[in-house]
Amino acid sequence: MGTLDLTNDSPDISAGRLDLGEYAINFDDAVSPLNPQTARVEANRCYFCYDAPCMNACPTGIDIPGFIRKIATGNLSGAAVRILEQNVLGGSCARDCPTEILCEQACVRKAEGENPITIGNLQRYAMDNGLDGMPHPFARAETTGRRVAVVGGGPAGLACAHRLAMLGHDVTIFEAREKLGGLNEYGVAEYKLAHDFAAREVAFIMEIGGIEVKLGTALGRDVTLSSLRSEYDAVFLGLGLGAVKALDCEGEELAGVFNAVDYIASIRQTDDFASLPIGRRIVVIGGGNTAIDIAVQAKRLGAEDVILVYRRGPDAMTATGHEQEFAQTNGVTIKHWARPLRIEGVDGHATRVIFEYTALDTSGKLIGTGREFIIETDMVFKAIGQSFVADPLREGTESPLELENGRIKADDEGRTSLEGVWAGGDCVAGGQDLTVESVQAGKLAAHSIDRALRK
Template identity: 65%
Template sequence: MGNQPDIAAGRLTDSDYAENFSDVHPPLDRKAALIEASRCYFCYDAPCIEACPTGIDIPSFIRKISTDNVRGAAQDILDENVMGGACARVCPTEVLCQEACVRNTQEHKPVQIGLLQRYATDAVMDDAAHPFQRAEPTGKRVAVVGAGPAGLSCAHRLAMHGHDVVVFEAKAKAGGLNEYGIAAYKVPEDFAHREVDFILEIGGIEIRNGQALGRDIALADLRRDYDAVFLGMGLGGVRALGLEGEDLGGVYNAVDFIADLRQSDNLASLPVGRKVVVIGGGNTAIDIAVQTKRLGAEDVTLVYRRGPEAMSATGHEQEFAQVNGVKIKHWAQPRQIRGAHDHVTDVVFEYTQLDDNGRLGGTGDAFSVPADMVFKAIGQEMLPLPQANGGSELLEMDGACIAVNDERQTSLPDVWAGGDCVAVSEDLTVAAVQDGKLAAESINRFLRS
């Protein structure tokens, strides 16, 4: 076990990096969009609308594309989902709107709704004429914590209604997971930043970066200084494995590495191991596995404790990883991270199985996988919320997350919340956007009453 770790930067040529991190789904041109739009049945009770968390009228926008009314199509999309451009790129449409498409019942090939949505929204984002008008200023001020999809969606809808919004964001850039946490090949060419600029064009929204709840701002102060508050700060913590060797060199949190990759101006400067092990079964695990492979890793093994159907990453994402050379090993859980000279050398896994009651357990049989780098991707968790009002008044929690009602209102009458920090979250960009929209409409009613 005395082998030196093989971690190096610049494993590939510049052209390899450019190709590996270019747009994974090239956009449709006009001809392809018209052909794809013609496949839609324009169903009266369209199941695709029901399957869309933001309720976009999908047949309507596709019909407009088919008549070359691309701007009208984009308006249909953006009225319900102001981040329709990002969602067209990153949402698992294959298990949402496209899975519900009636075309599946006849030819097992749904209308490519995601690509059509991107075709429409991209055209408007590049258009000088902004599709939204702000209402007359109301004089009301709302504080939004977190400039991710939930916070930006809420801020935009509130600004539309004429309220002034100040967004407090802990990081140096707005955008949340779209900026820091999603694979670079899904949102290339600085798309996340361009979408934030597009959202802010409506006016009435100020973003203050480097402002974290509990460190720089307090909920009690926001409630005092603003007419309403929306909490959309996501999940700030990363779950630990709780294993021996977890603190060895070469063991990383996947979300931190992805953030570094997304903010890098030179991918050739990012060191990557020759042998990489990823522990987890969600989208972050898939994203880090594929990206390390595309950075030049030779062997990338993703290990998950249950079967493929239990992975939170979709079947499409799992297949994408395997097509990209990632080995996925199911039914195994990590038991020990071993190392030499304070650096990881391999990970010991135990085979797992379900008992007669459906509970997961180890079999006692073990194997090891050599590793220069290990990435933990077993999920994020909510950081403990700072107490409000000196501790005499607390937000009601549901487990580790904030409890909210159907309008995303918390137990405090002037505080709403949405996105990954609430108990009803679906861990999807599109669901976070919907949370922000629902909360903004509820806040608007509250402010006008």
């Protein structure tokens, strides 16, 4: 796998391709926020349905008609609190949640053939404007004296920790990286959560009190599951997905071939977008949100040609239709029905990718057609998905937790096969690996832990 330095001296990979002003524009918020007038007009389009289908479609169960009515009446603080009651990461979810396939898809106006209420934009408006000058809107209950370890400082862990602290328990978050935030801090496109929004949201969550944070502390390296179980009254695992799937094709080890998630993390953590090297011709392999995020950001870093290649058709992509359209309107070419056969290079650096056209046989199985084509490239980004790494759980030859489809098996409350251990978020089998689902999983697990500790 390639690295972000320029030691390969490829003439077509360089930093600083754009003027400084262009970087500021390209990595600003992709969606302009609503102003008071447009927010009020949009809020008044809502029918304020009883048993609203949009509310049922929200994984965290936000009272959507309730917070929109408060916007319509000018009560922005009330709207923000109504959102946070169910989703303490309501600000980031308003920005990167696929509302077009969740709440907005279920909007009654859409069913009537009209444009749905722009619920995500209204949620962002409330969160951005309703908390100014307010103290933290939630208070801790009387301390219970119970201690809970939360492993992982991503959306699931943060939601679980905040709710547990609110319920009066003392929480310690163990995070392997240098910052809390997980996917929001390291894994989404900069233009979705710009201007350190993820860090500011974490700071807001910490205002509840009762939460200790241990950064740079990894499960399996610095602490073990057995030690946490012996020291704490309960353990919540919000480990996320730690490994990037390999292409399993020849040439994957060449310089200029990158994991998309690593490069996105570099974009998220830099203070100088002009310092990031990017090629003129980019190939992205994958069909999910990560593939879209790296493709668009490569273009915004100054790449001239960005081609995203996916092995199936557009309907099979896990990236929503909205995301696919966004990529195409940002200069990304999406090519369907093709898979990589091998990556070829010169002097150890990738220079082209050989693809094979694919099709479905009569049984619906994906097959190669035998017809090939070539895309010349300077950089290749792998974005074909991530997988759960169970190794940190092992303290012998096997994991003490039951796994399912390569992830932790947990029930609807997050309870695992090991007494006193809960899990939630992307590390648990099932779901669509959405931030909003992780928030709900952390919240439900917190209440389950609370019930167990109070027995």
